[in-house]
Amino acid sequence: MDTPKKIGILGGTFDPPHLGHLKLATHFAKALHLDALLLIPxxxxWQKGAGISPAEIRFQLTEAAGIDLARAFLYLKIPTEIGIDRIELDRAGPSYAIDTAKALRERFGPNVxxxxxxxxxxxxxxxxxNSWDQLLSFVNFAVASRPHHALSVEMTPEIEALLKKHQCIDTDTLEKSPFGRIYLxxxxxxxxxxxxxxNQLKNASRGAIxxxxxxxxxxxIITNLGLYK
Structure with missing residues (x-):
């Protein structure tokens, strides 16, 4: 039996995409031996309120960031393919992760x-x-620690219960599971x-930041279009 393909999903507003996104993508592409990585603007x-850049501009920015990510992968000899996916832009209504997870599961089949x-x-x-408790029926989670967000301190009983049920302690288990695992x-x-x-881009030291x-x-693109001023 062939080993199932491993696909990573990095969603977000990407308004703008930044080096933090690229570091996260690079780290997990390597750590999880991903065959492909989808960036999904x-x-x-729906949770971000007003003041978000138009979807097509954010898609354009994500595509541009994808070029830099591809260069980083090449330099680091990471064989992961990169795709910038329009799945949430082409779907009407609010962008819910659950709808994306279901659609991707349908697209790639049960074993990926x-x-x-x-x-x-x-x-x-x-x-x-939205429907957060159903997500792990379609995907795994790979979670990177963040400064100022100590999981042990801020964790709710709901997340604690979720981890108790789904957490795995090694990448190997995650790679072999089509869905249902959480790796911290x-x-x-x-x-x-x-x-x-x-917010930082609105002040005087914009160029350096x-x-x-x-x-x-x-x-x-940001410079040419005069964005975030």
């Missing part, structure tokens, strides 16, 4: 290992997601706040 990010990549803050906020990774502490970055935190191809 949300169409209508599908793993949703996220920071610890997303895991802590999971109970606020404490070796990567990465800050992933696009909101904070947007941007070049330090935003992949070069995405930054070129």
């Amino acid at each position: 949300s169409g209508e990010p 290992s599908l793993t949703w990549l996220m920071g610890a803050d997303s895991l802590l906020n999971l109970p606020s997601w 990774d404490n070796s990567l502490a990465v800050d992933l706040s696009s909101t904070e970055l947007r 941007a070049s330090e935190h935003i992949p070069s191809h995405a930054l070129e």
Whole structure:
């Protein structure tokens, strides 16, 4: 029997995509031996409120960041393929992770290992997601620790129960499971706040902040379109 393919999913508003996203993607592509990684910009990010850039612009920025990510993979000899997926942009209504997880499971079949990549803050906020308790019927979770988000301190009883039932302690178990496992990774502490970055881009030291935190191809588009001023 062939080993099931391993696909990582990194969703988000990507407003803008930044080096934190790329670090997370690179880390898990390598750690989980992913065959493919899908970057999925949300169409209508229902939890984010107003002030979000138009979906098509965010898709364009994500595509640009994908070029930098592909270069990093090449340099680090990571064989993972990268795809920028329109699944949430092409679906009408609010972008719910559960709808995306179901659609991807249907697309790739029952045996493929599908793993949703996220920071610890997303895991802590999971109970606020639509049909959150059904997600692990379709995907695994790979969770990276985040500065200022200590899981042990902030964890709700719901998340504690979820981990008790689904947590695995090694990547091997996750790779062999099509869905239903949670892997916590404490070796990567990465800050992933696009909101904070947007606020920083509004002040005088914009240029220095941007070049330090935003992949070069995405930054070129941001500069040309005059975004986040």
